[in-house]
Amino acid sequence: MGCVKDLAELNDLTSIPTKYTYFNTFDQEDGIDAVAAEEKIPIIDFPLLNSAIPDQRAKVIQDLGKACQDWGFFMLVNHGVPESLMERMLAICQEFFNQPEDVKLQSAEEHVLAPLRYGTSFNPSVDKVFFWRDFLRIWMHPQFYSPPTPAGFSEIAMEYSQRTRQVARELLRGISQSLGLEECYIDKAMEMDSCFQILVANLYPPCPQPELAMGFPPHSDTGLLTLLIQNQNGGLQVNHNGKWVNVHVSSPNTILVNVADHLERLSNGKYKSVLHRAIVNNKTTRISLAETHGPCPDKIVTPVAELVENETYPAVYPGMTYKEEMYSRLSNQIAGKSHLEPLHEST
Numbered sequence: 248m249g250c251v252k253d254l255a256e257l258n259d260l261t262s263i264p265t266k267y268t269y270f271n272t273f274d275q276e277d278g279i280d281a282v283a284a285e286e287k288i289p290i291i292d293f294p295l296l297n298s299a300i301p302d303q304r305a306k307v308i309q310d311l312g313k314a315c316q317d318w319g320f321f322m323l324v325n326h327g328v329p330e331s332l333m334e335r336m337l338a339i340c341q342e343f344f345n346q347p348e349d350v351k352l353q354s355a356e357e358h359v360l361a362p363l364r365y366g367t368s369f370n371p372s373v374d375k376v377f378f379w380r381d382f383l384r385i386w387m388h389p390q391f392y393s394p395p396t397p398a399g400f401s402e403i404a405m406e407y408s409q410r411t412r413q414v415a416r417e418l419l420r421g422i423s424q425s426l427g428l429e430e431c432y433i434d435k436a437m438e439m440d441s442c443f444q445i446l447v448a449n450l451y452p453p454c455p456q457p458e459l460a461m462g463f464p465p466h467s468d469t470g471l472l473t474l475l476i477q478n479q480n481g482g483l484q485v486n487h488n489g490k491w492v493n494v495h496v497s498s499p500n501t502i503l504v505n506v507a508d509h510l511e512r513l514s515n516g517k518y519k520s521v522l523h524r525a526i527v528n529n530k531t532t533r534i535s536l537a538e539t540h541g542p543c544p545d546k547i548v549t550p551v552a553e554l555v556e557n558e559t560y561p562a563v564y565p566g567m568t569y570k571e572e573m574y575s576r577l578s579n580q581i582a583g584k585s586h587l588e589p590l591h592e593s594t
């Protein structure tokens with residue numbers, strides 16, 4: 248199956264093939280419309296997590312906990328990852344997608360959990376509708392992989408992965424404290440020295456009928472936290488109190504962060520793994536880089552005992568390691584938060 252980029256570049260493409268028609272097929276009542284962010288998406292000022300002023304630190308930890316609880320999503324500013332590095336990372340990913348299809352296909356492993364995987368849609372062998380998206384998926388930690396081309400990819404991606412991993416681990420320290428746990432609790436319990444970090448570069452080419460197509464359908468992410476950057480404003484929508492909210496950043500130097508399934512589980516459901524989706528437009532190519540920061544691949548994740556009081560959250564889990572759960576998720580269709588359910592209900 249060809250990539251969406253080549254399809255979108257056909258000169259006379261004025262309508263999308265039926266296989267890509269999402270909005271006439273699903274989600275009719277849900278629609279593409281979203282409310283503007285008059286709903287205030289929380290903003291976290293990263294350096295305050297290490298402020299020397301105890302009150303300031305306490306306040307930001309409280310804000311962080313509230314953002315994870317009420318939204319499962321926040322915008323991170325002053326995170327210390329150089330803007331130039333973020334730009335170089337976005338540019339080299341764009342360069343990857345600009346290569347001829349046969350070159351990209353050298354990174355197209357069949358196995359869904361291959362360390363390096365180029366593809367289109369989500370999982371075309373099971374997708375009922377195809378998504379307006381090409382992707383490159385790379386393991387960055389504990390082992391680092393990189394596509395052989397374009398030149399320079401590996402150096403930039405290595406630096407980007409290290410810098411963002413530091414940010415994610417620091418956030419998890421704040422999140423631990425916000426849950427009333429020791430600062431290093433999550434880091435230790437999830438064995439973050441060997442954390443499973445995966446980068447997904449999503450490419451959404453311009454689409455002649457954006458009102459019918461879907462870039463990335465509603466889903467929550469596996470892992471603890473997802474860090475996302477993008478080459479342009481707009482496209483990501485998060486679900487808040489049952490409504491889709493457009494995510495617009497006021498500065499490009501912002502990292503979008505969402506709570507993922509395993510942090511929801513770890514927190515015994517207190518923090519919400521947010522449903523989100525990516526819509527497409529008819530003018531420009533959007534690239535987003537979503538990085539999953541998960542526990543050690545061999546970890547079996549269950550709620551923190553100290554946080555389980557009254558069985559508010561289902562205590563039954565598949566008993567699978569994080570890596571096995573990842574495999575199960577990627578082998579199936581992507582849909583909502585099925586991943587959080589017990590195994591017998593998850594497919």
Ligand SMILES: O=C(O)CCC(=O)C(=O)O
Binds near residue numbers: 475483484523535537
């Ligand atoms: O492109 C986006 O904004 C969302 C991507 C996403 O949700 C993902 O890769 O998991």
Ligand SMILES: [Fe+2]
Binds near residue numbers: 466523
């Ligand atoms: Fe996602």
